[in-house]
Amino acid sequence: MRNVAILGCGYVGLRVADNWKQQGLTVTATTTNRDRIPELEAVSDRAMVVRGDNREELAQLLEGQDSLLVSVSTKRRQTYDEAYLQTAKTLVSVLEKVPRLKQVLYTSSCSVYGDFGGDWVEETTPVKPGNPNAAVLAETERVLLEVATADRSICLLRLGGIYGPGREIAKIYRRMAGTTQPGDGSRMSNWVHLDDIAGAIAFAERQGLNGIYNLVDDDVQPTRELVDKVCRTHNLPPVTWDASQAGRSSYNAKVSNEKLKQAGYALIHPKRIV
Template sequence: MKLLVMGAGYVGEALLRYLQIQKHKIFITTTRKERVNALSYYGHSVLLPIEDKEFKELIDSCDGVIILIAPKNLQSYKEVYLQTAKRVSLVLKDRQTPFYLLYTSSTSVCEGQQNKWVTEDRVLCPKSENAKILLEAERSYLNCNASTCILRLGGIYGPKRELLDRVKHFSGKKMLSSGEEFTNHIHLEDIIAAIRFCLDHSLTGIYHLVNDDHTPRRELYSHLCQLAGIPSPIWSKDSSKSSYKVCNQKIKSMGFIFKHPRFKQMI
């Protein structure tokens, strides 16, 4: 299978390490020139941003694409997510042969739900501009000429991105929320395993990718701070921030098994 992997950041590079041992022919795109040599180890070809004609030729030569892009520096969500979605949709418009598209979105599109389980079929109406853009990008991919799978990722943690490191940043600081909002996280290893699962089973549609543990933020952060022997964040009395638990039952029903279903395996 010829695959184009767009984005080689934290998740992208971990995925490339896995794909390297498979029988796929991998093309990689990156916006960072200084990473071309390092990434060339993982794929057949590494490309910097290319013109639309070359991009169409690249897509035409592949059987599928995995889109793992994220904003860099001053890039806007609209520039990165929505424009990419429209560009991919355009080049696939006249494709005659089957094409598989996997896109990693975010559970932030679920914002605005309050104390509810959020399933993939819930009608979403996010208020923030960034979440609206992410949702519009999802719709663009779902409506393009491809077999599309969207994984909505929770807050990512894993090697070199441990939750404890994030908590240390907030230690002793005043927070803008009460900390009662539920958390929705996913381990890097489960992201890579889920992408592999979707590829192997040609899954289509939207799937939430979060673990089973929705410990409220205050409780989780306080526990981690206690383990590290550092002051906990100072929480406000404002409980107006939306709080929702993202349901992961749909991907489980397809047979996917989480390696890191709960935080107790980590802390």
């Protein structure tokens, strides 16, 4: 029986905890909000209050653990640097104290790729983050990858947009219905269902994957096509695009998921649910 810990149990971490618990792993789930302890206790064997930038709390969490998932997110009035980079640096500073820990999994973002004009990118493509937050995520990746050893794997999963129960794609895009949006809608959309995030994390932990893996579905398409499908499916007024206005995103690429599939992971939702 393996001991696994989750640093940050929000939308993703909560599902992973429940998934791992059902698979028979011994799960420790964490939060920075003591009021959420009962919620975490329902899907884990142990729930703790742990701050990612607190060395003592982090060392206590990792004692006796075989694997760690880092799935943190920004809290109110917290910067990306505080939430992601400082957590990674603190984790690196305590790793030598926990030799049993053999794998660290980290949920990163495909936004680190930046603007490739809609061309394909893969894990070996040099990243060029287009805004300060994406630059912090890229630096966080670098800090974590540097501490991989022959005895400890570091697996970075670059996630596309996250959707699933309570965060349905239709709910995300329906507010655009009947409006005029800047750009021509050609920016590529990369999404992944919550089921596949939990499934791929469990697969990566089980297989001891090391390195970077993109985690997106097969349904890569321009944003305008996805929005049009949402509007048609749900009988909403169509969106108009104004190419005379610049689009807002600094991230535009078709993200390949071939590496993860070649490793043996089969997507639960290869086609997008709208």
